[in-house]
Amino acid sequence: MDPHLLRTFVSVARHGSFSGAARELGFTQSAVSQQIAALEADLRTALLTRRPVAPTPAGARLLEHAGPLLLRLEAARAEIAALAAAPTTRLAVGVSPLALTPGLAGALAEAERRHPGTTTTVRVLGRDAIPAAVAAGKLDLGLVDGATAPSDPLPLPDVAPLTTVPVARQPLAVALPAGHPLGRRPGLRLADLADARWLDAPECGVPLDRLRAAAGGGFRPAAGYHGADVRGLLHLVAAGHGLALLPHGAAEGAPGVVAVPLTAPRLVHRVELVHLALPAGPAALVAELTADAPHG
Known part of the structure; x- marks a missing residue:
């Protein structure tokens, strides 16, 4: 299954129109129609009704698979690109509202001290948004929180082979x-x-x-x-x-x-650090220092 065709299908289903998907993706409406036809031919079933534009039962089922599949592909691309790229001083960190710990603040300060010129951005995001943003390469590190049994890890969505490290409890x-x-x-x-x-x-x-x-x-x-x-x-x-x-x-x-x-x-309140593979640099240092912080 061609991921480009799948991405077009998701866009058409989300907009409820071929023209809306064309504007979003930068294609002509004719090109979008051809891509949907090619995907339907590959799967040998209709995925969308045309008037109105809406998923068929098979299309609705494909949508359930499409999000995780596309996110996994993004995660693979982001992780390989990060490992192959030259060292960077960009550091993007996402935290859920109750996950910002003193250990993170100290680790960010130390990373900036050891890596002069580091540009740090901290974004407060919803719990579910952080693993997906890390998987897609939009964040280098994420701190998520939740309530669990004392010995249980947080139940995170399966969006990529993320590394998770307990930080605080x-x-x-x-x-x-x-x-x-x-x-x-x-x-x-x-x-x-x-x-x-x-x-x-x-x-x-x-x-x-x-x-x-x-x-x-x-x-x-x-x-x-x-x-x-x-x-x-x-x-x-x-x-x-x-x-x-x-x-x-x-x-x-x-x-x-x-x-x-x-x-x-x-139940306890638990904070975990999530990340993909990290090349040497400020993100790897923050991950190391945050994981080593005393667990509350």
Whole structure:
């Protein structure tokens, strides 16, 4: 299967038109039509209806495969290009909102000291976006976080043969507004909070679907918070809009918020470093120093 044809098919399906795909890819509409016809001939089945333009059942199934396949190809190209390229002083790092650790900040400073002229960019991205950006070569390094059992690695998407290294680990705590009836308890069980009012904050709190999986249901959101600013989330908690599950260090000491340790199930907040093969240079040094940082 020609990956160029597959990429064209994904573009047509996403835009719902041949002309939209042509503008995105820089082809003529006729060329796009010919590429789709060639792919359909190769697979011996119709992949798109024409009026309206939409995936057939076979096309919808192909779309499920197409994203991972194309990302794997991008990852292979990016990794080989990085290994073959001359040393670079570019350093692009992606972090999820709760993954920026003191160890990373120190490692970046040391890399700039040892490699003068290094241009460092740190981008805050969603948890799911970081492995894909590393695989595609848009980031040299990524730091992702999540809630896991103490001995389990983070469940990352299978986008490329990424190297993952544990960086930090700390307890989780339930963030409640000051004066909440449960705020004086020494610890809280997740199952006892399944019917409470929760904030749905998938990027800067433990996602509610993770809580449902851990507790066996419940956890209907009272309000949604789609952003990367943890302080904003804690302001909503303080105002009584709902509870949130966060690393203890992120919730403790916030104005108007009480952080009560989670006692069951046994979950921790874990941060991992992800990267492809790294040639010698600032990225490799940051990876080495960050992995060697004390695990919290």
